[in-house]
Amino acid sequence: MSVLCLVDGEHYFPVTKSAVDKIESKGYDVKLLLFIGGTEKLRDTNVDIISEMFNKPVLFGQDHSKVPYDLIEESIKEYDVGMVVDLSDEPVVNYSIRFNIATIALLNGCMYKGSDFEFKALEEEDVLNNPSYKIIGTGKRIGKTAVSAYTARLINKDSDFVPCVVAMGRGGPQIPEIVRGDKIHLTPKYLMEKSDKGFHAASDHWEDALMSRVLTVGCRRCAGGMAGRVYETNMVEGAMMTNDLDVNLVALEGSGSAIPPVKADKQIVLVGGHQPMETLTEYFGPYRIKLADLIIITMCDEQICSREKLDDLLIKIHEINPNADIVPTIFRPHPVDDISNKNILFATTAPESVQPLLKDYLEENFNCNVVAISSHLSNRPLLQRDIEENIDNIDCMLTELKAAAVDVATKDALNKGLEVVYCDNIPIAINDEYDLDKSIMNIVYEAKESFNKKD
Numbered sequence: 001m002s003v004l005c006l007v008d009g010e011h012y013f014p015v016t017k018s019a020v021d022k023i024e025s026k027g028y029d030v031k032l033l034l035f036i037g038g039t040e041k042l043r044d045t046n047v048d049i050i051s052e053m054f055n056k057p058v059l060f061g062q063d064h065s066k067v068p069y070d071l072i073e074e075s076i077k078e079y080d081v082g083m084v085v086d087l088s089d090e091p092v093v094n095y096s097i098r099f100n101i102a103t104i105a106l107l108n109g110c111m112y113k114g115s116d117f118e119f120k121a122l123e124e125e126d127v128l129n130n131p132s133y134k135i136i137g138t139g140k141r142i143g144k145t146a147v148s149a150y151t152a153r154l155i156n157k158d159s160d161f162v163p164c165v166v167a168m169g170r171g172g173p174q175i176p177e178i179v180r181g182d183k184i185h186l187t188p189k190y191l192m193e194k195s196d197k198g199f200h201a202a203s204d205h206w207e208d209a210l211m212s213r214v215l216t217v218g219c220r221r222c223a224g225g226m227a228g229r230v231y232e233t234n235m236v237e238g239a240m241m242t243n244d245l246d247v248n249l250v251a252l253e254g255s256g257s258a259i260p261p262v263k264a265d266k267q268i269v270l271v272g273g274h275q276p277m278e279t280l281t282e283y284f285g286p287y288r289i290k291l292a293d294l295i296i297i298t299m300c301d302e303q304i305c306s307r308e309k310l311d312d313l314l315i316k317i318h319e320i321n322p323n324a325d326i327v328p329t330i331f332r333p334h335p336v337d338d339i340s341n342k343n344i345l346f347a348t349t350a351p352e353s354v355q356p357l358l359k360d361y362l363e364e365n366f367n368c369n370v371v372a373i374s375s376h377l378s379n380r381p382l383l384q385r386d387i388e389e390n391i392d393n394i395d396c397m398l399t400e401l402k403a404a405a406v407d408v409a410t411k412d413a414l415n416k417g418l419e420v421v422y423c424d425n426i427p428i429a430i431n432d433e434y435d436l437d438k439s440i441m442n443i444v445y446e447a448k449e450s451f452n453k454k455d
Helices: 013-025 047-054 069-078 095-107 144-156 188-196 204-212 235-244 277-281 285-290 307-320 352-366 380-393 403-415 436-452
Strands: 002-007 029-035 058-060 083-086 111-113 132-137 163-169 177-180 215-222 249-253 266-272 294-298 325-335 343-347 369-374 396-399 419-429
Touching (some): 013 029, 047 058, 069 095, 083 095, 095 111, 132 436, 144 163, 144 266, 144 436, 163 204, 177 204, 188 204, 188 403, 188 419, 204 215, 204 419, 266 285, 266 436, 277 307, 294 436, 325 436, 343 352, 343 380, 369 380, 396 403, 403 419, 419 436
Parallel strands (some): 002 029, 002 083, 029 058, 083 111, 132 266, 163 215, 163 249, 266 294, 343 396, 396 419
16 A cells, blocks of 8 residues: 655654554555645755655645645555554644544545544445436435435425335345335325334335335444444445336435445535534534535524624635635524314424424414424323324324424324324525525436546
């Protein structure tokens, strides 16, 4: 494996030379050394003399006071580097600088390794026979499945495409599972029966099938690394199954901040407006943002994400990835069945701060009476409490489709003889400056074009 060593002038050359020799003694091929700082300590910065001393090509950045990120990337590409080894230390590097270096390495398919850390690039299997796009996120609970279902539903209206969704989740099946959302009617009773038989009937591929009415393939995954690698998944097998299905476009849906290990033609990255700014602009936030062709910022309600924060977020995301289209959005509930004249309890994962807004929206747009809203859909004990407090005053349970929606909300409501209606969340651009549907379809047609160029 070809290696790029990042070194500094803080270390004496014989010490650095010994470390480089140790790397090569393990069978690695050190192609060059790149000084990333501390060069003010050097008596001589003559490249030829230093190269002769190390018997390796040596590079310096133009500004010796800054880490030469561009030169690191250029060197990786020019020398076909497979691993970047960091032989530097503070004060030349710190945590933030090292995450920046790691991002560059991983985006270029390299391992980034230090004395006590190692980051591996995402391994992507090229197994699809159809155009594809990924939907990934910078965290959990930012609306990936809602956006995935909306996107599939939008694409399905275009006669050029027959889409399907391959989703992986923490509760997915041992063997990839096909759900014919395009053919079967997924009722609350049907999903509860599935749950009673041991299925995770609220896994993301079930939600995608229910909300989008397209074919889905459910997969599982365990663990998620800092840069999105999973420890174990059967998603590659699930993706390969689509090659034998009557579809011509594949969506690969991530889980939490974990990234599908399948190569796609385009990538949509979701960013949560509620997330701390440093989560997005530091650590591996920039890595995920740089992967994007389209960035959808979700949860941009002022109660969740102030206008000042959103403006700052838009600027910083554009600085990280100036080539990506960016669309800030809000979510609004949309029941999949009629709830007119119903007294409802709405179970959601939305925060309590937007409950008044959601209540008004449901009552104004769907002619119902919202008796109460529970924001505890991801917390079974608190959800159970909210149901018990309100169940005698309602005749309909309206709920998003999450795990507790089936084994708690659906079960309790059906046992009481109440109607259960599932609720989709529709992403809506914050104003007319943005066209979410157009941005999504642009990605789809670009994915098709990119795929066709492979032939």
